[in-house]
Amino acid sequence: MLQMYQEAIAIVLDVGPSMTQNMYLVESLQLIKMILQRKLFSESKDEIMLILFGTRTSKNQLFNGQEYRHITVEKPLMQVNFELIQYVQNIDAHYKGQSADFVDAVVVAMDELKRCTEGKKIYSSKRIILLSNLMEKFNDDQLDDILASLKESHFEFNYIGTCLENWESESDKGKTHQQANGEVNAQKTGLEVIRRILDEVDGDYFSLKQLLPCLSFIQSRSVRPTAWKANLKIGSSLEIPICLYTRHPAYIQHKISRSDNQGQPLVGYAYRLVIENN
Numbered sequence: 245m246l247q248m249y250q251e252a253i254a255i256v257l258d259v260g261p262s263m264t265q266n267m268y269l270v271e272s273l274q275l276i277k278m279i280l281q282r283k284l285f286s287e288s289k290d291e292i293m294l295i296l297f298g299t300r301t302s303k304n305q306l307f308n309g310q311e312y313r314h315i316t317v318e319k320p321l322m323q324v325n326f327e328l329i330q331y332v333q334n335i336d337a338h339y340k341g342q343s344a345d346f347v348d349a350v351v352v353a354m355d356e357l358k359r360c361t362e363g364k365k366i367y368s369s370k371r372i373i374l375l376s377n378l379m380e381k382f383n384d385d386q387l388d389d390i391l392a393s394l395k396e397s398h399f400e401f402n403y404i405g406t407c408l409e410n411w412e413s414e415s416d417k418g419k420t421h422q423q424a425n426g427e428v429n430a431q432k433t434g435l436e437v438i439r440r441i442l443d444e445v446d447g448d449y450f451s452l453k454q455l456l457p458c459l460s461f462i463q464s465r466s467v468r469p470t471a472w473k474a475n476l477k478i479g480s481s482l483e484i485p486i487c488l489y490t491r492h493p494a495y496i497q498h499k500i501s502r503s504d505n506q507g508q509p510l511v512g513y514a515y516r517l518v519i520e521n522n
Contacts, residue, residue, distance in 0.1 A: 250289040252321060252361050253371045254353035255279070259341045260298030262379035270337045271452050272375045275404065277332050278456070279373075283324040291367075293356060294319040294332070297349035298341035298380070304352045305359070314344040315352050321360040345382040346434065350374060350441075351390060358397060371400040375452070378405065378434030387437065391444045401447035403438050404455060 255276055263269040276294075283290055295304075299316040306312040319328060353372045361367045394401065442449055471487035478484065 250291060250366055251369050251371055252357055252367045253290060253292045253373060254295055254357050255292060256295045256297065256346075256349050256353050256372060256374045256376075258298055258344070258346060258349075258376035258380070259296050259335075259339050260343055260380045261341060262377055263298065263341075264338055268377050268452075269339065271456065272404075273332060273335055273337060275375070275452060275456055277329060280324050280329045280332060284326070284329065289323065291321045291323050292319075292328070293317065293321040293353075293360070294328075295349060295353055295356070297344040297346065297352075299344070300342055304356070306352055306355055312348050312352055314342045315349050317352070317356060321356075343380045346374065346376050346378060346380065347382045347384055347387065347390070347437065354390075354393060354397070354399060357399070369400055370398065371402065373402045373404065374438075375404045376434075378438070382434065382437070384437050387440065391441065394441070394445050399445060401441055401445050403442065403447065403449045404452055405435075405438075405449065 257272060257276065259269060263272070280292070282288075283292065294317075295315065296318050297315045299314050301316060302313050303316040304312055305317075307315070319331065322328065350372060357370045357372070361370055438449070441447060471489055473485070473487055475483040476486045
């Protein structure tokens with residue numbers, strides 16, 4: 245039997261005070277919704293959890309009253325469904341949150357993914373996707389230990405940000421220019437931390453504005469044909485080995501028309517499911 249592998253993904257979204265500026269949170273929520281829609285319509289088996297940091301309350305396994313505050317595991321690891329997409333769509337884009345540490349949020353994501361995937365062989369990889377403008381204060385004292393844990397547990401890491409116009413070449417690693425809009429030191433230092441993480445685990449970074457148009461197209465379902473092997477018996481002495489495949493339904497575009505109140509035809513398109521029987 246063909247073994248189906250899937251990815252475990254933690255989407256870590258910053259909902260702190262600075263994210264409501266310049267439509268950062270609006271665009272981040274739009275991007276997450278697009279990611280979820282692509283997973284749903286392509287019938288992906290990948291599972292996703294949603295972690296928010298900058299929330300007024302704290303709800304995670306590492307919270308002890310003082311550490312890992314204002315970080316909430318909103319949705320546990322699950323396959324994407326319409327309810328999850330609706331939940332993201334209903335998140336208040338003008339949420340008045342609290343300042344939270346993005347490094348702590350990454351640690352919470354690592355802990356959640358480890359606990360949810362431990363001992364389960366169906367997961368081919370574990371991925372953390374961080375969306376933040378890195379404007380809030382953070383503590384990177386334990387960064388070396390975090391990097392070691394990321395590598396040891398084979399985590400993949402992606403950063404999606406709003407401040408990547410200053411991302412520099414390898415020759416200028418560790419330095420950032422002053423932005424025209426007066427970028428604060430916390431954001432510049434945050435970029436340096438993100439760069440270290442990406443370099444350590446060979447991760448990827450993306451600009452939020454550049455990524456949004458790329459996800460506007462719905463990903464088609466990926467189907468791998470799998471044969472059902474059997475023997476075709478002819479009479480009592482002849483057997484022929486055969487492989488059987490099921491033909492999948494084909495979607496075709498069906499043009500329809502109707503008339504408005506003035507008798508003018510209105511032309512539109514609908515999709516009709518056609519199952520061919522040969």
